[in-house]
Amino acid sequence: xxxxxxxxxxxxxxxxxxxxxxxxxxxxxxxxxxxxxxxxxxxxxxxxxxxxxxxxxxxxxxxxxxxxxxxxxxxxxxxxxxxxxxxxxxxxxxxxxxxxxxxxxxxxxxxxxxxxxxxxxx
Amino acid sequence: xxxxxxxxxxxxxxxxxxxxxxxxxxxxxxxxxxxxxxxxxxxxxxxxxxxxxxxxxxxxxxxxxxxxxxxxxxxxxxxxxxxxxxxxxxxxxxxxxxxxxxxxxxxxxxxxxxxxxxxxxxxxxxxxxxxxxxxxxxxxxxxxxxxxx
Numbered sequence: 001x002x003x004x005x006x007x008x009x010x011x012x013x014x015x016x017x018x019x020x021x022x023x024x025x026x027x028x029x030x031x032x033x034x035x036x037x038x039x040x041x042x043x044x045x046x047x048x049x050x051x052x053x054x055x056x057x058x059x060x061x062x063x064x065x066x067x068x069x070x071x072x073x074x075x076x077x078x079x080x081x082x083x084x085x086x087x088x089x090x091x092x093x094x095x096x097x098x099x100x101x102x103x104x105x106x107x108x109x110x111x112x113x114x115x116x117x118x119x120x121x122x
Numbered sequence: 123x124x125x126x127x128x129x130x131x132x133x134x135x136x137x138x139x140x141x142x143x144x145x146x147x148x149x150x151x152x153x154x155x156x157x158x159x160x161x162x163x164x165x166x167x168x169x170x171x172x173x174x175x176x177x178x179x180x181x182x183x184x185x186x187x188x189x190x191x192x193x194x195x196x197x198x199x200x201x202x203x204x205x206x207x208x209x210x211x212x213x214x215x216x217x218x219x220x221x222x223x224x225x226x227x228x229x230x231x232x233x234x235x236x237x238x239x240x241x242x243x244x245x246x247x248x249x250x251x252x253x254x255x256x257x258x259x260x261x262x263x264x265x266x267x268x269x270x271x
Binding site: 002007032033034056057059060096099 | 208210214215227240
């Protein structure tokens, strides 16, 4: 589960930071373990133009955030909303059930932010 | 629990029966009695073993982590934080050595906030834990240090 790739993302997370005027944002947590993430997204013409996150918590959630945010910029909202669990979990290999929520937290936060954004711009 | 039940309404038994639904935890009660009997019969050795475990586990953990709580403790239940490693990652790695610990805020978030700590790890030993268990604990903590520096 803690492959070199995962640890590299944990130690040097991509996409960390904030945006001065995010179009979409969300904070989400895993109350059972204390992982939390705040995501900021800038949206232009239905595409995620910029994506930043502030994640705190376990190595799994932080590495997952880094891996997700590495590919969000330039992604159409519709594609982001249909990103799969399997795609997020795959780099972690044999991930135990207890840690699946940690790995999925960043994606959940991004999807929630986008759903709220879409509701406001329907 | 009940006195009388109809479709329209129900009446209830007196206290405490009105709050006791279903079959009581009979197996649990019998097991508890057996455990207490065992402990009282072997009390002296049990206390001695617990003290040994407390000292040994405390010494091991202090080599790798910041121990939370009193310097002198009476039971082998030790909470700690490994610098640079989140409690859940520590628990995950210890699990791969066959050591089960609890990780998180242990239902006491205000205390963790007061300590400015996100989450901690808790080891809980009992008189049946062996020296081999302690060796595995140390090996696991050494691996945590290796992976998370």
